[in-house]
Amino acid sequence: MTARLRLLRGATALLYFGPLLAGIGGFGWRVVPLFLMIFMAWLFVLRPEQWPRRWADWRRPEALIALLTQGVVQLLLVAVSFGIGRGIGGVLGVVPPFPLMLPVAMSFLSIPLARMIWNPWGADPPLDAALAEAEALEDQPKPDLQEQIAIATRMLAELGRVPQDAEPGLLAGHLQAMAAHVPQTALRAALMDAVYDGSAGALGRRAAIVHATDPVVAAALAGSAYPMAVFHALSQPEDLALFAGRCAELLAADPGCLADCPDAGDVARRAGQVPAVARELRALEAGLTAAAAGTH
Known part of the structure; x- marks a missing residue:
């Protein structure tokens, strides 16, 4: 990409x-x-x-x-x-x-x-989110980062041993353990590469959601629009429901993360497109709107 x-x-x-x-x-x-x-x-x-x-x-x-x-x-x-x-x-x-x-x-x-x-109507994420993704990677030393991404990819392959219905807390624990060996930027790149190219299964997508909405990760990668990039890459109702709940919790804990989260209007449009999780997405939209009001 x-x-x-x-x-x-x-x-x-x-x-x-x-x-x-x-x-x-x-x-x-x-x-x-x-x-x-x-x-x-x-x-x-x-x-x-x-x-x-x-x-x-x-x-x-x-x-x-x-x-x-x-x-x-x-x-x-x-x-x-x-x-x-x-x-x-x-x-x-x-x-x-x-x-x-x-x-x-x-x-x-x-x-x-x-x-x-670039196809903004297809599988490609919105341009702003993609550019933020690329800039987050380019800000790191290139040789070291590529090696760390390769290590992160190998570690994430071990998630295949985790039950497919693993709770977010269990996934967060595994990701925190990985972060002791590679930087959060490398974990993000490895997770999102799999999401973007379609090789990530349900567990891989959930791991990306959990990672992007982890308060520690959000603070470490502030300004990189990580949660926004994940949101726009999701299409499955169960993934959107998980993201909506965790992103709302992240905003409640730290309203300063608002700039990295998806736009309330985009969330509202997705709620109309995916009725199965409209309630969860509307709740996230309300949280985004409240956080925006609190910053003015």
């Missing part, structure tokens, strides 16, 4: 290179709205979870505020990139002879390329 994220970052670089090149080419500020539309289209295609999916939801004030906020942020990014390009062009003292469609096409090409690499 890390390799794909590197490719995605390369494709995204084209998005910013477009207005930069337009600035170098000496095109006027009138081209900024054109790049703004491309930037907004990128957000709609690559981060669909941020936007309402029904026309009625677009009428809600918070949806319009979110759209306006994102528009302002993207306008700032376009303006900065374009301004830097104008500065570079001024220093060079030359205007390269290329048509406007060249930088526009480069920016626009970023959308289909990024979409081919």
Whole structure:
């Protein structure tokens, strides 16, 4: 997954290179709205979870505020990139002879390329969670971490000896014992790699849930959106029910974990999609909303 994220970052670089090149080419500020539309289209295609999916939801004030906020942020990014390009062009003292469609096409090409690499509607997790996952790994020394992940993977294979209906407390005990030999980041990577590629069975998925919602792990990996990544990777009702209960307990014990937990709106949408565990997910949604209210 890390390799794909590197490719995605390369494709995204084209998005910013477009207005930069337009600035170098000496095109006027009138081209900024054109790049703004491309930037907004990128957000709609690559981060669909941020936007309402029904026309009625677009009428809600918070949806319009979110759209306006994102528009302002993207306008700032376009303006900065374009301004830097104008500065570079001024220093060079030359205007390269290329048509406007060249930088526009480069920016626009970023959308289909990024979409081919990353599928936000399929098995891939939301982009923000995946990027946080990759950054959590890249912050560690590469050779040591890869070796530790391999060790963690071998230790997790021993969970096959644990009864399939093992209680979360028993799983937490095994994971704590493993953490004495490898860092939590390595355990997280080994657990999530199996979840993402589908090789994790029911016990492996439950182990990932227990690990992500453990208060000690949450404190150690604060800022990495670990619980959020696990939530978006789950699909089975029994897994979602376990996650909802444990995540609610984590929030109650430490409201500061809110930033790493899934968004209340995403939880509400999942409750509508999986009626079998709607009650548990609605309870988690209420906990997330209360924690958010307490931080303001």
